[in-house]
Amino acid sequence: MIAVPAGHCGAMLEVSLLGWGVTIAVIVALLALDLTLGVLRPHVVGFREAAGWSIFYIAVAIVFGVVFANVHGWGFGTEYFAGYIVEKSLSVDNLFVFVIIMSTFAVPERYQQEVLTFGIIIALILRVVFIAVGAALLNLFSFMFLVFGLILLYTAFQLFRHRDEDPSIEDNALVRAGRRFLPVTEDYVEGKMVTRVDGKRMFTPMFLVLLAIGGTDLLFALDSIPAVFGVTSEAYIVFVANAFALLGLRALFFLVKGLLDRLVYLSTGLSVILAFIGVKLVLHWAHKDVSAAVPEVGTPVSLGVIIGILVITTVASLIRSGQDPSLKAHAGSLRASSDREEH
Template sequence: MNVSPLIWGITIVVILGLLAFDYFFHIRKAHIPTLKEAAIWSSIYVGLAVVFGIVVLAFGGVTMGGEYFAGYITEKALSVDNLFVFLVIMASFKVPREDQQKVLLFGIVFALIARTAFIFAGAALINTWSWMFYIFGIILLITAGNLLKEEDSEGDDADNFIIRTAKRMFNTSEKYDGDKLTTVIDGKKVLTPMLLVMVAIGGTDLLFALDSIPAIFGLTQNVYIVFTATAFSLMGLRQLYFLLDGLLDRLIYLSYGLAAILAFIGVKLVLHALHENNLPFINGGEPVPVFEISTGLSLTVIIGVLTLTIVASLVSKSGKAQTVLNNARRHAESYLDLDYTADKGERERVYGLLMVEEKTISAMEPKYRDKHPESEAILAEIAQAHQAHKDHLGA
């Protein structure tokens, strides 16, 4: 299926239209999305992606349709992994809850721009040098290995080099002014932390693009499929963030699942590179007759690994304990942070969730609770939240 410039144009207009709709009808007025709102719109965006895939399947054939769905599922899984980092960045910058939507939409738009640039650059490299498949495969294998390493949960995401440089070069305020990027203090215009958050999110998007683009090129070299699968995987990511809020920590084995998928695609790329080999120091510059992994097998492995990862995470007692403790810590910190939100209803919602989590922690087997390195500190924060709530009711 050759994609005409007209189809390209219509596709780009539709994607830009969806982003504009998201901004004008959901983001323009700062608010905290309800669970129902997030669920409905997440379903709508996933539904649009599936309908588009069916259209590709109908007009492009089984192979092209399979490539799209394999690419979409992989990129969606990687996008969910991105949400973990977004969550950490916004928590470390203490972004008010009602303003987090704008940060997320910026992250999605910047990610789409960055990944589009990498897509066309990657396509140009592959068309010029077929040995780039070796490079892409090695990148994915290294990334898979890095995902298996233990990460420092107290990372310095909000104080990286770019942020420190921006703080030194520009006047920045300590407080937010709604979702504005600049504010006026003592008659001087200064930057708000909101701009620094967006810089941090943008830098993170660039790093993620370096991993995600080789991954999808391992599933298809059709630039149109690569672009649309990537774009649709990013659509609805903002709503998914609020829908999965509190459940992201539950997916304790997601990094292992993603590592397996990226390693599998990395091997697929290396095998493809061997099949198309023209490097003189490998088999005398001749193609190597190796087994090539089909699109159907790729799709089966990706779905199977993700299903196993999610089910294992959800049934794990350690995962449940970690989720409750991490959520309790986040809700206690949010309740104690007066800048978290100006919405009284949201604060009461957070306190209610905290009480439910406290009961769950009390009923939890000590061996699972004590596995969390900060369990005692979390219980102390819950006690502080109790006292703050009593003071609030007595005021």
């Protein structure tokens, strides 16, 4: 048996090697399916197809959660669903940035699936690394709950301050380096990343797009992993919550990209969620390392608060954008545009 860090419910989750193996096999199979749909069969995705696959991936996540809860108990099941909802809500903000990247690089619609699929693979790999590091740190040093909490509080504050801005793709260090040091073609050359022009190897804009996606995924991993560890300290739950939230991202992009502009309060809602989880982590650290008298926030309460904030944010956004159709939602940024201009 593999014992992972103790969850907030007080018990320890134990997942066998077979359990890990089956879970990883299912996720890899779903990833392969997504890869087949997005890369090997590039095409323009319609609303019906996007809706069908979005429902499929959400259903898979729910079925897994129910089975998992029946096997390991609904305490851990609640942690899974809370983690999944947190990661799913953060992934919607990720979609905002994907839209900005697609627009900035004028990615042809038939190649957008390929970009999204590779973006999901990169995000999943980065999250596995961060989950392993985060779980090890939390297991060794309880003060890391305080560190993660302060990181989330700072992120929430910055996101709220710059909620009406969009991140600048030109600030991406990988994209700047790519444009400076690599020979890049003018067009997408049938969706290839590398091609030959007059015998010379050159990169296409698709390669720069993937650099931008990778850099963005890195930043989102830095925020989302501490956020989900604020809901559960079980590495297995953190992994599956992230995996299932990311797997449906490709279909969700095509389903909601027309709706994204109307979610004018999404960045505000996400900043409140991150702040709430940040406070929850700080309280958890204080309860463990300072005094048992310090209250903690239970997982059912966390789940209710997160769902409540998302519902209020979505309804308020749709009402506000309905009253003023000229309003446009923004992804939010951790840096002000004036700060970027100074550099």
